[in-house]
Amino acid sequence: MKAITIKGPDYNSVVNKTEKMLKKGHTPNLAIVFLSIDHDDQELAVYLNSKGIQVFGATTSGEFIDGVIEEYSITLMLLDVNPEYFRLVFLETGDKSSFDISNKLGQIGKATFSNAAFIIASGWLSQDGEAIIEGITEGYGKEVTIFGGMAGDDLALKGPKVFTFNKSSDKGIVALIIDKSKIEVNGIATCGWKPIGTTKTITKSEGNIVYTIDDKPALDMIMKYLGIEMDVESGKEIVSQLSSYYPLQMERPGVSPVMRTAMFANKEDRSLICAGNVTQGAKVRFSLPPDFDAIEAVVDECEQLKSSAQMDADAIIMFSCISRRLSFGVMMPEELEQVQQVWNAPMIGFFSYGEYGKSKTGKHEFHNNTCCVVTLKEK
Numbered sequence: 001m002k003a004i005t006i007k008g009p010d011y012n013s014v015v016n017k018t019e020k021m022l023k024k025g026h027t028p029n030l031a032i033v034f035l036s037i038d039h040d041d042q043e044l045a046v047y048l049n050s051k052g053i054q055v056f057g058a059t060t061s062g063e064f065i066d067g068v069i070e071e072y073s074i075t076l077m078l079l080d081v082n083p084e085y086f087r088l089v090f091l092e093t094g095d096k097s098s099f100d101i102s103n104k105l106g107q108i109g110k111a112t113f114s115n116a117a118f119i120i121a122s123g124w125l126s127q128d129g130e131a132i133i134e135g136i137t138e139g140y141g142k143e144v145t146i147f148g149g150m151a152g153d154d155l156a157l158k159g160p161k162v163f164t165f166n167k168s169s170d171k172g173i174v175a176l177i178i179d180k181s182k183i184e185v186n187g188i189a190t191c192g193w194k195p196i197g198t199t200k201t202i203t204k205s206e207g208n209i210v211y212t213i214d215d216k217p218a219l220d221m222i223m224k225y226l227g228i229e230m231d232v233e234s235g236k237e238i239v240s241q242l243s244s245y246y247p248l249q250m251e252r253p254g255v256s257p258v259m260r261t262a263m264f265a266n267k268e269d270r271s272l273i274c275a276g277n278v279t280q281g282a283k284v285r286f287s288l289p290p291d292f293d294a295i296e297a298v299v300d301e302c303e304q305l306k307s308s309a310q311m312d313a314d315a316i317i318m319f320s321c322i323s324r325r326l327s328f329g330v331m332m333p334e335e336l337e338q339v340q341q342v343w344n345a346p347m348i349g350f351f352s353y354g355e356y357g358k359s360k361t362g363k364h365e366f367h368n369n370t371c372c373v374v375t376l377k378e379k
Contacts, residue, residue: 001183001378002080003315003346004028005065007073011043014074021078022051028078030086030176032317033057033163034350036072037153041163044074049165053078054088056176057163058121060350061152061322067337067347069325072154077315077348081378085182087112090164092172098128099135101173106139109177116140117178117185119317119374120148120356121162124170129276129354129366132173137364145180146364147187147374149319149352150275157263160353178376186310187374189357189367190301191259191324192294195249195285197225205280210262210272213284217270222246222262225286247323247369248274251283256359259287261323261368275354275368287369290327295335301360302342302373313375316340318349320371325351339373 004021008014021028031048035041037059045055063075089108091101109116118140122132129150137144151160151170159170178185200221204211210218249257264273278284318339325332340347357372358364 001314001376002026004078005346005348006076006078007063007065007070009073011039011074014044014076015047018051018076018078026078026080028053028080029083030079030081031055032077032079032348033074034060034063034348035074036060036063037156037160038072039074041161041168042166045163045165055164056088056119056121056174058149058151058174058350059153059160061154061353062325062351064318064336064349065347067333067340069333069336075348075350077317077346079315082182085179085378087177088164089175089177090162090167090172092169097131099131102132102135103139105173105175106136106144109136109144110140112177113179113181115180117145117180118148119176119178119185120146120173122148122150122173123162124151124159129356133356133364133366144364145185146356147185147319147372148356149350149372150354152322152351152353155322182379184310184377184379185374186305187357187372188301188305189355189359189370189372190298191367191370192297193247193249193259193287193290193369194293195257196288197286199251199283199285202278202280202282202284205278208274208277210274210278211269218272219265219270222272222286247287248278248284249287250278251285255362258359258362258365259367259369261321276366290324290331292331292334295331295338298335298371299338299342302339304360305373305375306342310343310375310377313343313345313377315376316343316345316347317374317376318347318371319352319355320349321355321369322351322353323369324371335371339371343375345375
């Protein structure tokens, strides 16, 4: 497998670079495309299709290639890989639930390869991250491998999209199903966040809405406990302060915590609306704002993955929560660069609204405030 990365501020720029690459004799047949929602995804998909290149695409809240962060740009990873080793699938919910279409996706994967891995991107389905994991698992089987991210829309929070040729939707899932007997797929979902304070209990919640923590209104609890003030009229203020600096860590016995981001606050009932389900009765702790130790923890887990499962990689795909970018600030490039240097392979990624993957001691599940790193290596 050969991977080449391309980036540019607009359609013409990336097309010109792609044409130059093709003239050199490269023959890609698969494109991983991450771009700002300001761009016309179908314009690019039509062009790539005309060159015999299938498209796995998602809109973002920032893109990066080989450790370099881009703004409102178009990024591509062009792969030359045997077409018998993968299958691209695009599904929309329509009148079905996220679980139903994910279940169908799992069944498609099972019928295609006896040993499959799923790399997925989902649209505006923030309440259904767990349902997507559960659906694929139900359709394929418990030993399924799932990594991916939820599309972004530059923090407009109106409707991030996923796409392929001739298909684009904010209620869709695009999946790259890979034959693991031909291509090694390994990854890690890791965050590096440190917990703070005592364990608390979610005393009332429904789906992704947290009403009370220790029987106190969730918003009031977090503001008082952390000593912060914010304007609850502004959704972006909630994102930039709550989710970026003080995410919840849901504790589970024997496995790594799973992170949950508060995306909005309801000023009437003082609840928090999270980017993933929070189970009533769950034990949680708040998190400290990240420092360089968080980056070191992430890189260390990548190094462990390299030594235990994936010494070499042909390509790296990374899905990193937008909250990490907001909270890490100028430290963010440091994390991206160090992760890419672990394998020293071409890397593409984007800042997402949620991540799919497996932590070191957990199972494949839906995460927030996490980076999900996936490596590909043709056997």
